[in-house]
Structure formats: C-alpha cells, structure tokens
Amino acid sequence: MEEYGACQGLKSSWPSxxxxxxxxxxxxxxxxxxxxxPRGGRSAVLQRWNxxxxxxxxxxxxxxxxxxxxxxxxPKPRDxxxxxxxxxxxxxxxxxxxxxxxxxxxxxxxxxxxxVVLKPPPLFPDTDYKPVxxxxxxxxxxxxxxxxxxxxTMKRMPYYIETPExxxxxxxxxxRYMKVYKEEWIPDWRRLPREMMPRKKCKKAGPKSxxxxxxxxxxxxxxxxxVLKKIEELEKRGDGEKSDxxxxxxxxxxxxxxEGDEEDDDxxxxxxxxxxxxxxxxxxxxxxxxxxxxxxxxxxxxxxxATY
Amino acid sequence: xxxxxxxxxxxxxxxxxxxxxxxxGVHLIRTGSQPLRVIAHDxxxxxxxxxxxxxxxxxxxxxxxQVHKRGVxxxxxxxxxxxxxxxxPRYIYTAKTLYSDTGExxxxxxxxxxxxxxxxxxxxxxxxxTETMExxxxxxxxxxxxxxxxxxxxxxxxxxxxxxxxxxSDPGPPPPAPILVISEKDMYLVPKLSLIGKGKRRRSSDExxxxxxxxxxPKYSTDNKEPIPDDGIYWQANLDRxxxxxxxxxxxSAVANRMDQFTFQTQxxxxxxxTMLRMSEITTPSxxxxxxxxxxxxxxxxxxxxxxISKQVLDQYLTLLADxxxxxxxxxxxSGGGMYVINLHKALGSLxxxxxxxxxxxxxxxxxxxxxxxxxxxxxxxxxxVEDFAMIPAKEAKDMLYKMLSGNFISLQEIxxxxxxxxxxxxxxxxxxxxxxARMLLHRCYKSIANLIERxxxxxxxxxxxxxxxxxxxxxxxxxxxxxxxxxxxxxxxEMITAPERQQLETLKRNVNKLDASEIQVxxxxxxxxxxxxxxMKRQ
Numbered sequence: 001m002e003e004y005g006a007c008q009g010l011k012s013s014w015p016s017x018x019x020x021x022x023x024x025x026x027x028x029x030x031x032x033x034x035x036x037x038p039r040g041g042r043s044a045v046l047q048r049w050n051x052x053x054x055x056x057x058x059x060x061x062x063x064x065x066x067x068x069x070x071x072x073x074x075p076k077p078r079d080x081x082x083x084x085x086x087x088x089x090x091x092x093x094x095x096x097x098x099x100x101x102x103x104x105x106x107x108x109x110x111x112x113x114x115x116v117v118l119k120p121p122p123l124f125p126d127t128d129y130k131p132v133x134x135x136x137x138x139x140x141x142x143x144x145x146x147x148x149x150x151x152x153t154m155k156r157m158p159y160y161i162e163t164p165e166x167x168x169x170x171x172x173x174x175x176r177y178m179k180v181y182k183e184e185w186i187p188d189w190r191r192l193p194r195e196m197m198p199r200k201k202c203k204k205a206g207p208k209s210x211x212x213x214x215x216x217x218x219x220x221x222x223x224x225x226x227v228l229k230k231i232e233e234l235e236k237r238g239d240g241e242k243s244d245x246x247x248x249x250x251x252x253x254x255x256x257x258x259e260g261d262e263e264d265d266d267x268x269x270x271x272x273x274x275x276x277x278x279x280x281x282x283x284x285x286x287x288x289x290x291x292x293x294x295x296x297x298x299x300x301x302x303x304x305x306a307t308y
Numbered sequence: 309x310x311x312x313x314x315x316x317x318x319x320x321x322x323x324x325x326x327x328x329x330x331x332x333g334v335h336l337i338r339t340g341s342q343p344l345r346v347i348a349h350d351x352x353x354x355x356x357x358x359x360x361x362x363x364x365x366x367x368x369x370x371x372x373x374q375v376h377k378r379g380v381x382x383x384x385x386x387x388x389x390x391x392x393x394x395x396x397p398r399y400i401y402t403a404k405t406l407y408s409d410t411g412e413x414x415x416x417x418x419x420x421x422x423x424x425x426x427x428x429x430x431x432x433x434x435x436x437x438t439e440t441m442e443x444x445x446x447x448x449x450x451x452x453x454x455x456x457x458x459x460x461x462x463x464x465x466x467x468x469x470x471x472x473x474x475x476x477s478d479p480g481p482p483p484p485a486p487i488l489v490i491s492e493k494d495m496y497l498v499p500k501l502s503l504i505g506k507g508k509r510r511r512s513s514d515e516x517x518x519x520x521x522x523x524x525x526p527k528y529s530t531d532n533k534e535p536i537p538d539d540g541i542y543w544q545a546n547l548d549r550x551x552x553x554x555x556x557x558x559x560x561s562a563v564a565n566r567m568d569q570f571t572f573q574t575q576x577x578x579x580x581x582x583t584m585l586r587m588s589e590i591t592t593p594s595x596x597x598x599x600x601x602x603x604x605x606x607x608x609x610x611x612x613x614x615x616x617i618s619k620q621v622l623d624q625y626l627t628l629l630a631d632x633x634x635x636x637x638x639x640x641x642x643s644g645g646g647m648y649v650i651n652l653h654k655a656l657g658s659l660x661x662x663x664x665x666x667x668x669x670x671x672x673x674x675x676x677x678x679x680x681x682x683x684x685x686x687x688x689x690x691x692x693x694v695e696d697f698a699m700i701p702a703k704e705a706k707d708m709l710y711k712m713l714s715g716n717f718i719s720l721q722e723i724x725x726x727x728x729x730x731x732x733x734x735x736x737x738x739x740x741x742x743x744x745x746a747r748m749l750l751h752r753c754y755k756s757i758a759n760l761i762e763r764x765x766x767x768x769x770x771x772x773x774x775x776x777x778x779x780x781x782x783x784x785x786x787x788x789x790x791x792x793x794x795x796x797x798x799x800x801x802x803e804m805i806t807a808p809e810r811q812q813l814e815t816l817k818r819n820v821n822k823l824d825a826s827e828i829q830v831x832x833x834x835x836x837x838x839x840x841x842x843x844x845m846k847r848q
Binding site: 128129131132134135139140142143144147148150151153154157159160161162163187188190191192193194195196198 | 323324325326327328329344357359360361362363364366367368373375381396397398400401404405416420421422471484485486488540542670671672673820821822824825826827828829
C-alpha cells in the first residue's frame, strides 16, 4: 500500500538536497513537481507551512523540526521513526510515516489501514439492532385515530386551498363522489392588514375555497367571456408595469407613493371585478352539476370512516 | 432554521392547507419577513392567491404581520409554530382526558380553525355533540360554555391579541394594518355571554339530505345577520400551557418509575410530586427553572382527598425525594416544616439525558451504552481510561467509542501540552456535551418525521386507485343501506373488491397506521428535547 498522507515525514528514496519533505506534501498528497523543484529558501518553506492550517495539527513546524533534534542538519528517516515509535525499527518504511503512535488509535502492528471511503453512506443502512415496537395503548390508539381524522377534516375545511387541477380527458364518474362541500369562510377583516381585503365588500369578498377552474369549460364560454379574459390579461400586464413604476416612485417621494397606491388599488378593484365575472361563469357550471350530486352529498359522511 | 425543519414545515403545510399555502409559507420561512408584493413576485403566484394563502396562515397564527415605517406591511412565518401542528392530536387528547368530550371538541375546533369567537365555538361544539347523541337528546349551550370557562380559567385557552376599539372621530386615513394589543390581565377573561339554546342536528337523517348543500348556504347567511354578542373577541388554544402540562406529566411519571417501585405503598411519591406541581401550576410561569417553594404543611393540606398518609410519612417521602441523586425535588429551607421546590430544569435535563442514553442503547447496543454512561458520569475521560473503567477489551472499546464519536453522541476535547498541537503531545479527552447531543438528536427527529410523512404519502399514492375504489364501494353500500336494500344486493356490491385487493388494503392500512403512530411518538421525543434545550438556553 502506498501511503502519501499529509504527514509523510522523510522518505529515503526521495532525491536528497531538495529541501524538507513536508514542504512537498500538500493537503492532497505528495506532489512530484513541487518536490523536485529547487527550494525557495526559508521564508518560502514557512509560507507554505502556514498556508495549510490543517497540516499544522500533524506536521511539525519546519524550523522547529530541525531544532527539535538538536542539530541543524535534517533528521534521517530512521530518527523520525524511532521518535514516534520506538519499536518500529523493524517495521519498514510505510508505517513510520505518522508522527503519532498509530497503535494508540487501535491499529496493531503490521495491520493494514482501512481504505479511504469515497462514496456517500448508503441510503438505507443496515441496522445492527432491531427497533423496539411502538408504544401501544388506549391513549395511543385514540391519538392515532384523531390524527387521521384531523388530516381528513383539514382537507374539507375552507382553509384548504386546492390547486386548480388540470383537465382530464375523460371525466370520471367517481369525481362526483369525491366532491367536497366546504363552508364559506369570511375572515374578520378588522384583524387583517388593509391590503388583504379585496376592494369590494360583497358576499364573495372572502377568500373562500377556490373554485376549480376547469379549462374544460372553455368550450362553453361565450364570445363575451373571451373578450373579458383578454381584457383581464391586458390589465394584468398593465398592473405589473404599474408596480414597477410604483417602486421607482417610492424612492422618489411619499406623496407620489400614495398616488401609486391608489392607482394600484383601482387596478385591484378591476381585477376583482373581472374575477367575479369569471366566477359567475363557473357558478353556472357548478349549479348545473349540483342536481346529480345528491348521491354524493349523502355519502359524504360515510366516506370519512374510510380515511387514511 | 435547518433544512430538515423547513422540509418538515413544507410537508405539514401542504398536508393541512394545500400546495399554494405551502409555497407561500415555505417561502416566508426561508426568507424571513417580506411584504405582500415581493412574496407574489418571488413565488410567481398571483396576488390574489397570495392574499388568500396569507389570510389562511394568519388565521391559524402561523404568520404574523408588522407595519414598517413607511407603511409597508411585512409578513413573517412562525416556523416553530408550524411544527406544532404535529402535536395537535396530543393537545386534543389531553383536553379529552382533562375535560371530557366537551373539552376535546372545544380544543379541536380551536385548532382546526386557528381562532374563533367563544359563541361560535360553543354553537359548533353543541351541534357536534348533539349529533352524536341519541335521538331526542340535545346538548345545552350553557353546559358547553361552562367547560369553555373552565378551560380559560386553567389557561388552556386564551384570547388572541385584539384590535382596540377606536373612536369614530379618528382623523386621517386608517392605518395599513391594525395594531393588535394584548394585556396580561384580560388574557383569560371570558366575556359575559348569555348563550341560551341547544345544539341543532344538522339534518333529520332522511329526506332533507338531498337538498342539504343548497339549504346550507342561506342558513349560514341568516346566522350572520343576528348580532354576535362577543364580536371581535377571538380565542386560541394556549399551546404553552399544554406543554407545561406535558412536562409535568413527564416529571410525575419519571418519579413514579424511579421511586415508586422501591416503596411499599405504590404511587405515593409520584402523588406528592403531582400535588406540588398542581399547586404551582398557575403561580409559576412555565419557563421558570424552579417552582415556588412550598412548605410541607401546605403540601399536606393539598394532597388529594382520600389520600390517607400521615404528616410524618409525607415528610419521610419528601426527604427521600430530596435525597435522590436526580434532584427532582430540592429542599430550599427549613421554615414551615421544610420548604420544598421542584427543580424543573434539572428534571428536564435528566429526562433528556435518559432519552440520549436509551437512543445510544437501542442504536449501538448495551455495551456502547455502558461506555456512554461512563463518559457522562466521569465528564472527561481519556481513551485508555474508558477502556479500563468500562472493562471492555481495548480494541472493541475503541471501536465503539469511535462509532459514537462519528455519530456525534460523544465529542472529543483536545488539550495540547505544547502550543504546536502535535498529536503525540496532546491529551484527547472524550466527553458528552448533552446540549449539542440533544440538538443533534432533535435534528434527526425532524428528519425522521419528514421521512415518515413522505413514506406515508408514497404508500397512499401507490394505492390511490384501490383506495378510491374502496371508498366508492363503501359510499354505494351506505347509500343502499339507507334506502333499504336487500342483504343479497349489498353482498353483491361488497364483492366488487376482490380478496387480494382486500388483503392489499389491509396491509396498506397497517402500514399507514404504523407510520402515523411513529410520527406521534417521535414528536414526544421532540417535545422532551425541545423543552430541555429551551430551558437550558434560558439559564445561560
């Protein structure tokens, strides 16, 4: 096994007279190019040593090393070996590379060091011990039931905002059973920031459960609705521009800012209005379906029991 | 916020409020407080939807808002509050054990709706209770509101911060956001309401079920027209109070486990501790490290009626408790027959340490646990000492020690003899830093709950078709039963689900139950660790 760790020490096989061995050893190992390069003088050695803070923990200070052995000449490899491990005389070169006693870490003499691991740990590692079974009891069972019920109830609360789902090619008959009726929820606007409130205080002001905007209904949209849609789109674009302007104005001054706000609110009002139009369109569709829904409404409660 | 926490928050929000709210909520958790327009821009969501999502989040106390100098309102998510959603079943169950079904439903409604007025809660709960009762019986509003008052008196529910009434002669434009105030004294003050009436049944089983969805809407709008007596006074569940209750219960059961198995009369020492905790429930703020000192005379008087132990015996028990090395109970003075306190901070520390120990034991085995306890007890140990004291062969001991070190249960302290940090001239001492180990474990708990939820969602998604089918069949059967179908017909429909499908459903149900139960129980560990970390941080 070749060992080019961070603390190689000296190798007798390396070309002599080229400087300190640890000067060649970067954090990644022994660099042949660096090693064979002429030395850059004492300051260069020091600089390099300083550049690798992690190396300090393992390698001696380059100048200290020489002094430590009470001589100005470099210590011979054998000296290093005998310092770190007095029994290592017969051990050969490889093992002597460490400045500390590796037996203290738990490796016996002549033992191979483990290979470097270069991959992440497994996703589902084996466990040495089997997990203990879960606590069971009346309280635990009740909480489990509560949790599952709560999860289903949450879905039927008006707070659960559904994403408009994409249209399916075939409308499934079962969809009708799945339909959930939600109560309307009108937040207490007094407790909310003013910007939360849609401008019109009408019945539909509450951010009630989003009506599923079915694109499939597009076919039934009349021409006027198309026009309305276009207007809305245009307005949205205009709105975006305005908000940009508004941002600029904000930097300008406060009075202007207020103006911008008002403009903005107007736009919001318009938007709201348009949305209502749209909703009415959807409302019609919903009421159309409602006749066939009695069955589903009835079975609504029964479905709760089969919840996960 | 660590990544694990954000991930968990995202899963919880998505499960409870849908994807849009999840998107907005997670964005707010990631970025901190932001104004409305920035949120809409950054998430690429329409302004309208952002508004709706924010309304939902504010309603559930998951987001708070603040007005900044220039009139900009900024919204901020409460991440730790989002994580509390995991504990909802436990809050509800606790309310049930303390205040029976009525209390359970009150807390459930408050948690489901975030905040509600008292009159709305009482009405809703009375209706729900009436529906579960037999025909002809109804639940009185007065009874429900009595329970509500009791919950408020014991601080399990509290008022939300409210909007102060403003005079109409307020000059200038109204502020961009209301300023909510809160005063300690009114927090638990129940408004005087004369709620008279009885819970209504939603429908009388048969024929008006058909017109139900249509009939519902006008009914609600008429309800809104009559003036609400406690308009604007909203209530929420006081989660801190629940946590205090959980903590007290954990302490009592710990004392019971430790002491009562040695004593002749079972349960006495835990009953003493329970009495002490109950006496200081209201007087001690939940964050204090100690309870108020209680004299043994006071404790004697407050013991539950019918608990026949003499004063001498009580004193013996108190001395025994105070002498216990875990120091759950401490003696703070001699006046009044001896003053005793409960060291809440120490108790939480012991509970957290015990949790760590048992995790090490279950994960690495009992011999590792031995080493872990040894290091805990001796504070700092060198490797050689660990091997000797634990009386485990050196090689194995090292292996175990390093395993725990890489698992971050044990930490390593370097003490260099020389300034150069040479390894040959450095002491390496192994220690257990309980606080950091607890944090590490807490982080793992969050991660594992997120994993559990993802697995559960995966399981349900895999079997989506089957689940839908079984729901459909059940719905059909139920409706046929209602119309009085014959037994043969029902059986025929029941057979639409084949035997292997039934088996598959059973397996799914078992798996999902297991995952759900694990979530609840991991959350128990989370609660312990969080309380410990919180109490330790307060002391520093």
